[in-house]
Amino acid sequence: MLVDSHCHLDMLCAQQQLDIADVIAEAKEQAVEHMLCVSVSLERFAPMMELIEPWPQVSASVGVHPDGRDVEEPGVERLVALAQSGRIVAIGETGLDYFRSEGDLEWQRERFRCHIRAARQVGKPLIVHTRAAREDTLAILREEQAGEVGGVMHCFTEDWDTARAAMDLGFHISFSGIVTFKNAVDLKDVARKVPAERMLVETDSPYLAPVPRRGKPNRPAWVRHVAEYLAELRGEPLERLADYTTRNFHRLFSPAAR
Numbered sequence: 001m002l003v004d005s006h007c008h009l010d011m012l013c014a015q016q017q018l019d020i021a022d023v024i025a026e027a028k029e030q031a032v033e034h035m036l037c038v039s040v041s042l043e044r045f046a047p048m049m050e051l052i053e054p055w056p057q058v059s060a061s062v063g064v065h066p067d068g069r070d071v072e073e074p075g076v077e078r079l080v081a082l083a084q085s086g087r088i089v090a091i092g093e094t095g096l097d098y099f100r101s102e103g104d105l106e107w108q109r110e111r112f113r114c115h116i117r118a119a120r121q122v123g124k125p126l127i128v129h130t131r132a133a134r135e136d137t138l139a140i141l142r143e144e145q146a147g148e149v150g151g152v153m154h155c156f157t158e159d160w161d162t163a164r165a166a167m168d169l170g171f172h173i174s175f176s177g178i179v180t181f182k183n184a185v186d187l188k189d190v191a192r193k194v195p196a197e198r199m200l201v202e203t204d205s206p207y208l209a210p211v212p213r214r215g216k217p218n219r220p221a222w223v224r225h226v227a228e229y230l231a232e233l234r235g236e237p238l239e240r241l242a243d244y245t246t247r248n249f250h251r252l253f254s255p256a257a258r
């Protein structure tokens with residue numbers, strides 16, 4: 001059994017005009033039995049929850065992506081209120097993205113702090129997105145005592161020092177299809193070194209389809225390609241990697257396990 005720890009089912013279904021029932025059935029055929037549907041804006045939150053509502057194998061998060069401009073700005077209170085639902089297992093995705101945004105990004109840092117405060121208030125882990133901003137991301141996680149709730153550095157693409165610093169703060173490291181890309185040499189090295197008990201796998205569907213599906217709209221079923229690639233890279237059977245990444249997921253995101 002595998003878990004896709006990060007996907008955007010609402011975007012996948014809308015963009016590709018797919019029925020969520022088919023997406024979930026296709027995932028199940030590949031032994032992908034659970035997925036976490038990650039929120040990117042408050043505007044899209046209600047329709048996302050409505051879409052996944054009939055599907056207990058889908059859990060969800062609440063948060064506003066660091067790339068979102070001209071969107072409703074989440075206050076701590078609003079996030080806390082929306083996070084009360086039992087279906088919400090995490091806060092995010094949140095973090096810093098200095099690659100896609102420019103200018104004075106104080107608003108992004110403020111938004112990130114706000115998510116961390118909400119996560120600590122509700123006692124749910126964080127889903128952190130970081131791009132071209134590793135130092136500030138780690139600094140803010142430390143300043144805001146994010147280690148109290150922990151979480152995951154999703155779609156990890158940073159170096160080993162960053163992975164280690166994040167793990168020291170109690171975070172997990174999640175690998176996406178990027179690790180299967182030929183030019184991701186340094187990342188493959190990081191993926192060999194991350195301890196089993198800190199690893200997660202994800203698709204970030206509909207983005208970042210792994211080899212051999214690169215360039216296509218990604219889907220949760222294809223987390224299997226990510227897992228197969230990582231298992232080979234780490235020299236272990238797929239079953240073992242599937243087993244520990246699934247256990248890590250449930251330990252991190254199940255209220256009963258916390």
Ligand SMILES: [Zn+2]
Nearest residue numbers: 093129154155
């Ligand atoms: Zn992201």
Ligand SMILES: [Zn+2]
Nearest residue numbers: 006038093204
């Ligand atoms: Zn995402």
